[in-house]
Amino acid sequence: MDVLNSRRTRACISLTAYRRNLLYFSEQGAPSLIAPVIKADGYGHGAIPLAKVAADLGCPYLCVGFLEEALQLRYAGVTLPILVFNYFAPETTPLFIQENLTATVYSGYQLEAIAPYIAGGKLRAHLKVDTGMSRLGVKPEEVERLIRRVWEIGNIELEGLYSHFATADDPDSDFARRQYEQFAALRRLYRSSIRYFHISNSAGAQYLSVDPFDFIRLGISSYGLDARNQKRPSELSPVLSWETILSHVKTIREGASISYGRTFIADRPMTIGTVAVGYADGYNRLLSNRGSVLVKGRRCPILGRVCMDQFMIDLSGIPAPEPGEKVTLLGFDGAEEISCEEIAALLSTINYEVTCLISKRVPRVYTEV
Ligand SMILES: *Cc1c(COP(=O)(O)O)cnc(C)c1O
Numbered sequence: 001m002d003v004l005n006s007r008r009t010r011a012c013i014s015l016t017a018y019r020r021n022l023l024y025f026s027e028q029g030a031p032s033l034i035a036p037v038i039k040a041d042g043y044g045h046g047a048i049p050l051a052k053v054a055a056d057l058g059c060p061y062l063c064v065g066f067l068e069e070a071l072q073l074r075y076a077g078v079t080l081p082i083l084v085f086n087y088f089a090p091e092t093t094p095l096f097i098q099e100n101l102t103a104t105v106y107s108g109y110q111l112e113a114i115a116p117y118i119a120g121g122k123l124r125a126h127l128k129v130d131t132g133m134s135r136l137g138v139k140p141e142e143v144e145r146l147i148r149r150v151w152e153i154g155n156i157e158l159e160g161l162y163s164h165f166a167t168a169d170d171p172d173s174d175f176a177r178r179q180y181e182q183f184a185a186l187r188r189l190y191r192s193s194i195r196y197f198h199i200s201n202s203a204g205a206q207y208l209s210v211d212p213f214d215f216i217r218l219g220i221s222s223y224g225l226d227a228r229n230q231k232r233p234s235e236l237s238p239v240l241s242w243e244t245i246l247s248h249v250k251t252i253r254e255g256a257s258i259s260y261g262r263t264f265i266a267d268r269p270m271t272i273g274t275v276a277v278g279y280a281d282g283y284n285r286l287l288s289n290r291g292s293v294l295v296k297g298r299r300c301p302i303l304g305r306v307c308m309d310q311f312m313i314d315l316s317g318i319p320a321p322e323p324g325e326k327v328t329l330l331g332f333d334g335a336e337e338i339s340c341e342e343i344a345a346l347l348s349t350i351n352y353e354v355t356c357l358i359s360k361r362v363p364r365v366y367t368e369v
Contacts, residue, residue, distance in 0.1 A: 003363065007276045008324075009244040010365045011358055012331075013045050017237035019053050021222045024235055025205055026057070032212045035198065037219035038073075039065035039085065044282075044355040045223060045240055046364040048076045055080050063217050067092055067101070074099045083126055083160075086136070090114045097121035102159065104128050106136040108146060111153070118155045125150070126160030126196070129186060131179040133166045140182050147190070160196035161186060162217075168203035169228040180210050187213065203227035220352055225340055229350040232339065240340075240355055241331025242362070246295070247310065248274035249321050258312050259304030263289055271315040273300070275327050278309040282359040283329060287311075290346050293327050297334030330354070 026034050036054045038047040051062055051073050063083045064070050070082045083102045090113040096103050097118070105111055106128040114123070127146060130137030138146050143161075150156050163183045167173040180199065187197045200212035202221035207228065220227050224238040232238060251271050258264040258272065275293065279285040288305040293313055300313040315321045330338050340351035347353070 005363050007244065007247070009277055009281065010363050011044075011240055011242045013049065013364055013366050014237070014239050014241075014369055015049060015053050015366055016368050017224055017239045018045075018050055018222065019057065020237045021224055021239070022054065022057055022059070022218070025216060025218055025221065029200075029205055029212060029216050032200075033060045033215050034218050034222075035059060035061035035063050035083070035215040036222055037063040037201075037217050039063065039069060039219075040356050041069070043219065043223055043352060044358045046366070047073060048078070049366050051076070051078045051080070061102075061215060063219075067095060070101045071095065071099060074101070081124075085128075090117055093117035093123065094119070094121065097123055100124070102126055104136065104162075105146070105150065105156070105158075106130075107138060108142070108149065111146065111149060115153050118153070120155075122155050122157055124157045124159055126162050127158060127194075129161060129163045129183065131163045131182045131199075132175060133164050135164070137163065140186060143186055143190075147193075158194060160198065160214075161190060161194050162196075162198045165199065165201055165204050165208070168201060168208050169206075171207045173208075176204075176208055177210075180208075201227070206233070223355065225351045225355070229341055229344060229352075231341060238331065238339075240358075242329040242358065243331070244275060244277045244327050244329065246273040246321065246323050246325045246327055247276040249315065249323055249325075250274075257304070259288075259307060261305055264304040271318070271321065272303060273313050273315045273321060273325075273327075275311050275313055275329075276309070277327075277329060277362075278307045278311060280308045280359060281362050282357040283311070284343075284347055284357070286347050287343070291343065292338065293329050294333035294336050294338060295321060295325055295327055297336055299336060 038050050041047050042050045061081045065086045067088045093114045102124045105125045128137040150158050167175045183199045197213040198215040200216045205216045224236040256266045277283045285306045291302045292299045303312045340354040343354045344351045
């Protein structure tokens with residue numbers, strides 16, 4: 001143990017698997033390059049170590065959601081170009097210039113608001129065009145006016161034009177194709193004056209056969225998770241696993257109740273275990289009486305409500321369980337796996353949210369296996 005980890009709980013992040021996924025998409029997407037998306041602290045995996053892997057592999061760009069995430073990378077010594085996707089308060093514009101970060105320009109209103117803060121510097125920016133997400137971005141018909149205005153303002157280096165798919169996870173999606181066609185038309189108009197064009201996310205890379213142009217903004221698939229929230233395709237390597245230990249093992253009698261609210265009553269004498277993780281670790285309370293974990297390679301159902309720091313499991317059928325035994329919350333133990341998709345299904349959400357919500361109380365441990 002190189003850092004104090006008294007309760008033996010850790011999210012293990014395989015940098016080898018992460019590298020393998022980036023390389024797989026680099027080969028598959030060539031000549032387009034991979035711009036890893038490591039917003040939300042690398043979807044919960046920890047952005048800084050991933051950024052270093054991406055830099056070593058020669059990725060051209062990193063992408064994050066907010067300015068603070070980009071600054072965290074800069075302060076950790078990451079020198080790659082970094083695109084910030086989202087809103088920033090106009091008065092924070094000088095930080096982009098000072099730290100050589102790339103801003104997203106997504107409306108005329110925003111452009112006028114930030115312009116006075118560029119002052120003597122030069123702001124590097126990518127223009128976002130809304131081809132169908134109705135989130136951030138100027139309408140295709142407004143692009144020309146916006147670009148003119150950028151050139152008029154003068155101290156903005158308009159380096160990129162990008163858009164974002166709404167339905168790239170559906171290979172039959174006419175909508176994605178229409179988005180793509182609109183973007184491709186803009187590219188034909190501006191390719192001599194703008195350097196980079198990018199539209200594809202993970203779903204586009206996995207499921208749409210279109211030219212992603214210069215970069216693929218690769219998020220979820222780089223973590224070895226399927227962009228359609230389906231079973232992991234064999235070409236992806238899972239990056240994150242999450243384990244802890246049994247803090248306590250005991251037998252309970254028939255009729256005993258487990259945890260708050262007594263939502264589980266034993267109908268027979270049982271061996272149960274207490275697990276040293278709870279909802280404050282991002283182990284969702286909605287998994288109460290529904291989820292399972294792995295002990296000695298076997299599935300053990302959760303009994304009763306998940307508490308803030310711990311929950312209880314059924315150890316029936318586990319040979320000689322003892323305190324200190326490894327408990328796998330996510331990932332493999334032998335041939336059995338608890339996948340993010342399994343947890344996501346129980347929570348009516350998608351795999352993305354499962355790793356993003358693992359809280360900062362869980363130490364991340366980086367491995368090369
Ligand atoms: C999050 C995000 C991505 C990455 O999406 P994935 O589905 O995880 O690949 C790409 N582009 C933008 C603009 C995003 O916000």
